[in-house]
Amino acid sequence: MTEHHRSPDDSxxxxxxxxxxxxxxxxxAAPTLAVGVQLIPGLAGPQAADAAIITPPEPExxxxxxxxxxxxxxxxxxxxxxxxxxxxxxxxxxxxxxxxQGMTTAIAMMIAEYMDLDMDQVTVTLADARPELxxxxxxxxxxxxxxxxxxxxxxxxxxxxxxxxxxxxRWNIAPARLRTERGRVIHPDGRRLGYGELATEAASTxxxxxxxxxxxxxxxxxxxxxxxxxxxxxxxxxxxxxFGMDMQVPGALPTMVVRPPTVNGxxxxxxxxxxILALPGITDVAVISTGVAIRGxxxxxxxxxxxxxxxxxxxxTVDSESDASVLAAxxxxxxxxxxxxxxxxxxxxxxxxxxxxxxxxxxxxxIADVQAGSVEIWAPLKVPIDAxxxxxxxxxLPQSAVTVHVVSAGGSFGRHLFHDCATxxxxxxxxxxxxxxxxxxxxxxxxxxxxxxxxxxxxxxTTLLGNVVTYTQLHTxxxxxxxxxxxxxxxxxxxxxxxxxxxxxxxIFELTESSPYNxxxxxxxxxEIQLEFNTGSMRNIYSPNVVTAQELIVxxxxxxxxxxxVAFRQAFLKDSSVLAAxNKVAEVGDWGRTMPAHCAQGIAxxxxxxxxxxxxxxxxxxxxxxxxxxxxxxxxxxxxxxxIVVDPGFAINPLGFxxxxxxxxxxxxxxxxxxSLHIQDGLILEGSWDNFFYTREWNxxxxxxxxxxxxxxxxxxxxxxxxxxxxxxxxxxxxARATGTMPTSFPxxxxxxxxxxPLPTTPSTPQSPTNGLKFAQ
Amino acid sequence: MPTYSFILNGEKxxxxxxxxxxxxxxxxxxxxxxxxxxxxxxxxKNM
Numbered sequence: 092m093t094e095h096h097r098s099p100d101d102s103x104x105x106x107x108x109x110x111x112x113x114x115x116x117x118x119x120a121a122p123t124l125a126v127g128v129q130l131i132p133g134l135a136g137p138q139a140a141d142a143a144i145i146t147p148p149e150p151e152x153x154x155x156x157x158x159x160x161x162x163x164x165x166x167x168x169x170x171x172x173x174x175x176x177x178x179x180x181x182x183x184x185x186x187x188x189x190x191x192q193g194m195t196t197a198i199a200m201m202i203a204e205y206m207d208l209d210m211d212q213v214t215v216t217l218a219d220a221r222p223e224l225x226x227x228x229x230x231x232x233x234x235x236x237x238x239x240x241x242x243x244x245x246x247x248x249x250x251x252x253x254x255x256x257x258x259x260x261r262w263n264i265a266p267a268r269l270r271t272e273r274g275r276v277i278h279p280d281g282r283r284l285g286y287g288e289l290a291t292e293a294a295s296t297x298x299x300x301x302x303x304x305x306x307x308x309x310x311x312x313x314x315x316x317x318x319x320x321x322x323x324x325x326x327x328x329x330x331x332x333x334f335g336m337d338m339q340v341p342g343a344l345p346t347m348v349v350r351p352p353t354v355n356g357x358x359x360x361x362x363x364x365x366x367i368l369a370l371p372g373i374t375d376v377a378v379i380s381t382g383v384a385i386r387g388x389x390x391x392x393x394x395x396x397x398x399x400x401x402x403x404x405x406x407x408t409v410d411s412e413s414d415a416s417v418l419a420a421x422x423x424x425x426x427x428x429x430x431x432x433x434x435x436x437x438x439x440x441x442x443x444x445x446x447x448x449x450x451x452x453x454x455x456x457x458i459a460d461v462q463a464g465s466v467e468i469w470a471p472l473k474v475p476i477d478a479x480x481x482x483x484x485x486x487x488l489p490q491s492a493v494t495v496h497v498v499s500a501g502g503s504f505g506r507h508l509f510h511d512c513a514t515x516x517x518x519x520x521x522x523x524x525x526x527x528x529x530x531x532x533x534x535x536x537x538x539x540x541x542x543x544x545x546x547x548x549x550x551x552x553t554t555l556l557g558n559v560v561t562y563t564q565l566h567t568x569x570x571x572x573x574x575x576x577x578x579x580x581x582x583x584x585x586x587x588x589x590x591x592x593x594x595x596x597x598x599i600f601e602l603t604e605s606s607p608y609n610x611x612x613x614x615x616x617x618x619e620i621q622l623e624f625n626t627g628s629m630r631n632i633y634s635p636n637v638v639t640a641q642e643l644i645v646x647x648x649x650x651x652x653x654x655x656x657v658a659f660r661q662a663f664l665k666d667s668s669v670l671a672a673x674n675k676v677a678e679v680g681d682w683g684r685t686m687p688a689h690c691a692q693g694i695a696x697x698x699x700x701x702x703x704x705x706x707x708x709x710x711x712x713x714x715x716x717x718x719x720x721x722x723x724x725x726x727x728x729x730x731x732x733x734x735i736v737v738d739p740g741f742a743i744n745p746l747g748f749x750x751x752x753x754x755x756x757x758x759x760x761x762x763x764x765x766x767s768l769h770i771q772d773g774l775i776l777e778g779s780w781d782n783f784f785y786t787r788e789w790n791x792x793x794x795x796x797x798x799x800x801x802x803x804x805x806x807x808x809x810x811x812x813x814x815x816x817x818x819x820x821x822x823x824x825x826x827a828r829a830t831g832t833m834p835t836s837f838p839x840x841x842x843x844x845x846x847x848x849p850l851p852t853t854p855s856t857p858q859s860p861t862n863g864l865k866f867a868q
Numbered sequence: 869m870p871t872y873s874f875i876l877n878g879e880k881x882x883x884x885x886x887x888x889x890x891x892x893x894x895x896x897x898x899x900x901x902x903x904x905x906x907x908x909x910x911x912x913k914n915m
Contacts, residue, residue, distance in 0.1 A: 450897075502897050502898055754898045754899035756902075757899025757902075758899060780895050786901065787893070788891070788894070788901050788904070791902055793902075795902045
């Protein structure tokens, strides 16, 4: 049910958005043809990055987080390579991590397009940690496509050029007279040579610089811009794809950790090590910094051992905190909103957003093998270089003694920016003197894993004679942990960023948040409090909360002006891309249609990752729907329809883009209505997926429509996180209109009765259920 | 727990309902719920 308003004959090339970029090309000394492409340092900025431009426009509009990553990556992104094999296939080791987002499919599309290969002739693997890439091996900020597109296409074009040159040399003919098709070079007389037959003679015996073909030339794409199914779809659905739990490293036995009853609690003593060691299958027990690691022949035996572990626990880092105390701390730390002049009209609101878990569905895992003088690690890491540096430091080893293998992950959502689990695996392996395959349980991941930090957002808008003259948004949050290498990127490029003298979090806030409206004097500010929860980004950083507060207030201003929410936004939007998306979504979503009682439409817009997006949501808040009974779950208001319109710039893979939008919708619904963590005396009460109410099938909209506007540029926008914020906001606005009450606390069911019975804190991982068959009958 | 109840119940020849789809308990953290619904409906049509 997706419309693709895209002409198959669009003439595009990936260089348009890279106007000032040039590429350095290399032939690499290798047995078969291997080419490398490097961005020339200093010519990489997609926009002029003048210093100290704060407002207007806001920093995010001219230079966003992705640009900062691009700029930082430029100096060291030299070594991306395409290798042509003797079987005619091309190989590429991606320096971004596949976490289910379809990145490898998009990379394969670029190479297939520019080499004239079929999709199944391209192999994309994940590169191990490559310290020489310094800043260029971070998967995050919806940045992968934006930074990899230009150089990858250039490398593919260079590889094809060298293959053609080899054929021309063999046939003694000018290269320009040859053409290529599906992995073959074709002579004017009809003779053909497969790339594989030319791979060896096209190889270089020494590494040397060469000129990269001009990829700016208009080209009719056969693959790029056309919907492609994932290259790993068949492998996934047939169970062939290798994920962490499938990895077999000799001697790396299952290992789990007995964990403390409060967040970041500490071990004072393990009181029954010998009883644990006497259990069937258990080989080792060791105290590590986060708990007690138990190694056994099976994970089931590890769980059995956790049941009897007797540990005396010390304090955690937030033992005195509960939801109410964190809220009070946020409110106490929040700056005071300015007081509007007497007589001025104004709209204001304060919105609370509770903690949420960023756990992916695949359990956290890592394999570590610590040997004397070296360590080898397998883990799904999005910032492998930062991790490798930490591991070297931990073990007192030189960087060269640390080998980090990046493994495809079953989702990330921000979690794999951190290497907490790998650190534990190294600690356990070192203490036990054996390799370990360490896995977290579901209970571990919710209670001790990373969270989207609790925050409040205060908004004040003053109005005069039908205009908004000031818009102030003060965002106060528990600190977000950015200690995963993104910090290094921004530190390294600080001099080039258009934000001066700001701390790291404030810098990221300035680079990701901006108001798309003409609201006069506009200020959006971040303030953080230092509570030591385990935090991180969660499929977006600040935007879902900031945009939800903003859009609810925009609806309030529209109401004060007596205007329809869409008409008001049309009048005040300053971003043409967002306006185009809004107009289209109102048309496709039939904005303003008559809705039954307790049902309403809501609309929201957003601009981020160089994309404009608008979302229309319909919600049903009738009592019988809200109160429907769900076994081991929550019902609540039902979002019945979502329409998304997005200006993607250039959508590399419209099918993948659509999948990201649909996934973002489910996240936005969860954050608006159901998904949160409850903090009570330093403990997170949620301990399973049946406690943490991420959207489930009974809360998913039965109708979702994604419309991609025609290409407006040649450069791809970020997609992975884009739809979350405007969906959350549109659902909140729809809820406000359906109930007549603007919600101020999210998710809206958080403050109601707890929808589950919390698991005990001891044992820290419950025994595995054995009654599954009963439920299937 | 009505996991895939419309399949496990073995009732043949009836239409898939919205209630059937709402009753699926599988968790998809990538949020493919809507596409799962589309796939089941498409599969049922082709059976």
